[in-house]
Amino acid sequence: MQEALDDLERNDILSREQAALLRQIYARELFSVHWELRILLYGGILVLTAGLGLLVAKHFASIGDLTLLAAIALGCTACFAYCLRHGGGFSPERLATPDAAYDYVLLLGCLLLGTLQSYLELRYQLLAQSWNWWLLVSALTYLLCAHYFDNRLVLSLALSTLGAWLGVKTSLPGAWPWDGALRDNAIFFGGLVVAAGAMQTRLGWKRHFLPVHLHLGINVLLAALVAGVGSRGADLAYLAGLLLAGSGSAFYALRERSFAFLLYAVLYGYLGITIFVFNRGHWSSEGVIFYFLASAASLLMALVALHRRFRSAE
Structure with missing residues (x-):
């Protein structure tokens, strides 16, 4: 790096002041x-x-x-x-x-x-x-x-x-915060926020507002779907919705090179699948411990590998 800066300064591409500033930044004297x-x-x-x-x-x-x-x-x-x-x-x-x-x-x-x-x-x-x-x-x-x-x-x-x-x-007084109509309204609100951001971007209006819409909307949407997986009767439908919404978040992450949206998809998906699995089966204490040890370790290694791929692509 120092040799490159010397060459640029020698060929008058960079002034002496510019080269000195870049040397300070490279040496971490300025941050x-x-x-x-x-x-x-x-x-x-x-x-x-x-x-x-x-x-x-x-x-x-x-x-x-x-x-x-x-x-x-x-x-x-x-x-x-x-x-x-x-x-x-x-x-x-x-x-x-x-x-x-x-x-x-x-x-x-x-x-x-x-x-x-x-x-x-x-x-x-x-x-x-x-x-x-x-x-x-x-x-x-x-x-x-x-x-x-x-x-x-x-x-x-x-x-x-x-x-x-x-x-x-x-919401109704005394109701569980994610219960019934409130949970479904959260799904509607999350989808509405995401759709509003996408529509604004397509119309060319405040395109830089899109990340705000997506971060809030996707988190609300996925959290509400995870809460729905824990409900009785419609858990399979909510799980399908969760996997669909998570896939959309992961696709956007890969297209825009944004690791945060991939993280949302993986973590909420893992939580939803875990709730579904435990609600549908009878697990011993040893099975529960083994499940969390194996799944958490696999999840952590997958996230580290994905993060490295994102960093290398940058």
């Missing part, structure tokens, strides 16, 4: 902390929002409703004003991020908006028994912000909130 900083910023936004929620819950009586509402609304307005001033605008293509704080200020504004809605409902019961519609309003607002400001963090928040609204709306 990127981009993702570490992004994780810290994201965690800081979540901690700040959680702290605000605790503050509201603990001191709303002494501070006063109007003061708290005004403070939250002011912070939310300031965040959106900052984002409107520095960026935004509908575009089917990826928009350049104006600065490092832009994405996180937008995320903070959306979370403050959710806090404001929650506080209004908590104190004034504006929707009473229909409070779950606040989730739908929040989800649609976040979805609009994600597309207008071209932000994948907010898109994740929007899709998660939409799924939460669907789950709250259809």
Whole structure:
């Protein structure tokens, strides 16, 4: 590598400064902390929002409703004003991020908006028994912000909130979280999210949003199908659906060289098959131990081999 850089510098393909920078990178004297900083910023936004929620819950009586509402609304307005001033605008293509704080200020504004809605409902019961519609309003607002400001963090928040609204709306008090209608609605929601991402990509609208749709949609879909395998009566149908969806995820992984989607297919498939096998047979304790030892070892070796193939293909 050093000889190649020397040749490039000698032939005036690289300047002295460029060659020196590349030598530092190759010697690992310089390294990127981009993702570490992004994780810290994201965690800081979540901690700040959680702290605000605790503050509201603990001191709303002494501070006063109007003061708290005004403070939250002011912070939310300031965040959106900052984002409107520095960026935004509908575009089917990826928009350049104006600065490092832009994405996180937008995320903070959306979370403050959710806090404001929650506080209004908590104190004034504006929707009473229909409070779950606040989730739908929040989800649609976040979805609009994600597309207008071209932000994948907010898109994740929007899709998660939409799924939460669907789950709250259809669940029954005291029901098992993955039981009955809720499980089937999770399958519908996961398929809908994946289909929406694929449709956007085909139409040429926000193609870079596709991974967000796929990661969330496939995980929800496969998890719901695995839960269905554990149900009595329709376990074979759910297993067939799980294998079909897992095959689609694996095919996409191989086509796009994305190991994560292959990992989803293998792990959820293994879990579903394991549940099906144990539900359909009578196993001794020795058989259970042998099954998990043999299957887990085989699964681990397969994943390591597949990961090496993906790395070598890159």
